Amino acid sequence: MQTLDRPLGHSLEDTLTIAGRTFHSRLMTGTGKYRNFDEMRQSIAASGSQIVTVAVRRVQTNAPGHEGLAEALDWTQLWMLPNTAGCQTADEAIRVARLGREMAKLLGQEDNNFVKLEVIPDSKYLLPDPIGTLEAAEKLVKEGFDVLPYIHADPILAKRLEEAGCVTVMPLGSPIGSGQGLKNAANIQIIIDNARVPVVVDAGIAVPSEAAQAMEMGADALLINTAIAQAQNPVGMAQAMNLATEAGRLAYRAGRIPVKSYASASSPAAGSITG
Structure with a gap:
């Protein structure tokens, strides 16, 4: 088991283990939407x-704002x-997951089999496809991937993905961004109460009070991107989300x-002055 360097302010006794x-940090962040x-x-x-997510397809195609991102x-x-x-x-999703594993290896992470699995056919609400997600997860687990699936807050689907071998489940708080x-x-709480793998609340969190609320419910970690990247002061918001995550935990x-x-x-009433 490998442990990354401990940032200041994190308890040595309270760590997050995935695969x-x-x-030591329970806040995951992204790389999209920054100026x-x-x-x-x-x-x-x-x-x-310590965990930062990267959109493989956008990096591979040099989409606007992603040119050179992996090397940044x-x-x-x-x-x-x-x-x-x-x-x-x-x-x-399976094809892109394979590309992502190769990208991680090229950047020096030879033993990185992590993939955040997103299967999203809906372009307006960006809601994940539960059937496609489960299908892809089952196949990727068989290929040796450590699958972190992004899902609706569906307790039954979360349990099915856990049984399929996923290393976390990542229910959305509300639609992405x-x-x-x-x-x-309410459904996230049911997932937390029944999961035997880490539960990462992903999408919809906008302010630190919501981050703290998710952690107070017993979530193991959070993934927050837009709320930080699109804030008027992203660095200040990132620090605030960090503190809120720790406070909630x-x-x-x-x-x-x-x-x-x-x-x-x-x-207590006893010993009070009377008369």
Whole structure:
């Protein structure tokens, strides 16, 4: 098991393990939608993130804003999470996953089998195809990939993907880039309560309070891109999301008080002054 260098502020006792690899940050970030590479690098550093996702298809085709992106980051300090963004079918996603694994190897990560699996035929709402996702996941697991599937907040699908051998499940809080927050909180909670693999809440988180809320629910990690990259001050927002992720995790581990239908005085009545 390999452990990446520990950023300041992270507890040595509370680590995130995915496919036998240990991380100290529970905030994953992306590389899309930034205004320039300098802003991207500074934001990723401020986020404390160790796992950074890269859209393989957009890098391979030199899509606008992605020219030279793979070489713009120091992959000796970050773990690449290639993703299959832009794929509309299971077959497309499988092909792009293979390209992503080769890209990671070329950049020095010889043992990187991670892939963020996205199968999204819907161009308006960018909602994942559950059937195509499960089909692709089953095939990629057989090829030795560590599959991190992006899905609806569907507890049954999450369990099926876990049984298929996926190393995480990644339910969406709300549609990608929408900033709507945790619209699917009830279903995400069911997934968290029943999963035996890490649950990563992905998509829809817009502000640090929502990041903290997801972690307080017991999510193992978050993936946040648009809320950071498109903020007025991406570096400041990245730092805020980092702190919120840590605060939410600490709160979850500390244990909240029960919700009561009546008041409970902070100070005991015994020994109070009377008369």
